Amino acid sequence: MVYILSNIFFGHPKLSKYQLDFFNNYFIPHSQNPEKIIITGNIFYNVNHITFQLLNEVKKIFNGIDSPIEIVGNDYCFDIIKNFGDITQIDKFEIEPISLFQISKDNKEKIGFYINNKFKENKFSPRFVEYTINEITDLDKVEITKDFIDLIISSELVEKAEYKNKIDLFLNNNTFNNVFYTEKKKEIEKVVIKNNDIRNILLDNIEENLKEELKEIFTLYDQKNNT
Numbered sequence: 001m002v003y004i005l006s007n008i009f010f011g012h013p014k015l016s017k018y019q020l021d022f023f024n025n026y027f028i029p030h031s032q033n034p035e036k037i038i039i040t041g042n043i044f045y046n047v048n049h050i051t052f053q054l055l056n057e058v059k060k061i062f063n064g065i066d067s068p069i070e071i072v073g074n075d076y077c078f079d080i081i082k083n084f085g086d087i088t089q090i091d092k093f094e095i096e097p098i099s100l101f102q103i104s105k106d107n108k109e110k111i112g113f114y115i116n117n118k119f120k121e122n123k124f125s126p127r128f129v130e131y132t133i134n135e136i137t138d139l140d141k142v143e144i145t146k147d148f149i150d151l152i153i154s155s156e157l158v159e160k161a162e163y164k165n166k167i168d169l170f171l172n173n174n175t176f177n178n179v180f181y182t183e184k185k186k187e188i189e190k191v192v193i194k195n196n197d198i199r200n201i202l203l204d205n206i207e208e209n210l211k212e213e214l215k216e217i218f219t220l221y222d223q224k225n226n227t
Contacts, residue, residue: 003034003067004114007041007099011054014148014177015101018125022101023061026124034067034115040095043077045103050080059084102127105150128177136163139170148177155181 010019031037044050062069062084069086071078072093081087098110098119105128112121126147133139133153142149151171158164158181171179 001034003037005039009045011045036068038070040072150178152180
């Protein structure tokens with residue numbers, strides 16, 4: 001069997017301990033005597049800042065793998081880890097975009113690795129999950145797991161005392177990656193009205209031959225900020 005790993009990103013600020021845990025307590029104990037392991041993509045999250053502690057942990061991982069390891073390209077990282085076990089370098093290996101770990105909620109690639117041509121999802125490591133709380137009942141839909149959870153809470157909910165108390169209690173009893181509050185609709189409406197007033201004043205006081213050009217500028221601005 002050939003195992004194919006891609007984009008490990010050792011040393012990720014939030015995932016670092018989970019990455020080590022994945023290899024030490026899942027991958028190495030459960031890998032089934034692979035013929036070899038191929039590693040593509042990024043090995044370290046930040047090649048300009050690799051601590052000695054991280055290097056020692058990565059060295060233990062690679063030394064703990066009995067199978068030959070092939071690193072695809074990645075000259076700089078290969079030079080760092082080439083003595084960490086049975087490691088060689090190859091020039092090229094084609095694989096669809098995958099990541100061994102989800103490094104952010106914007107990471108939309110498949111999360112896991114290949115065993116021969118069969119994809120295996122990484123369900124062992126935490127993911128980045130986002131919940132939007134528009135109604136107080138949405139709190140009941142939040143699954144508290146090992147994942148990094150972001151909450152986006154409607155500011156209008158916390159204006160009601162009974163809802164605010166429930167939200168505060170919920171936040172105090174659980175740990176979240178980030179908690180954001182939406183802008184209040186009334187404040188947004190005021191900004192829009194104010195911007196429209198300014199535009200009308202400009203259009204009313206600009207020379208006639210420049211009005212169309214100014215309207216085009218407003219249109220381009222709106223398009224840019226709505227994408």
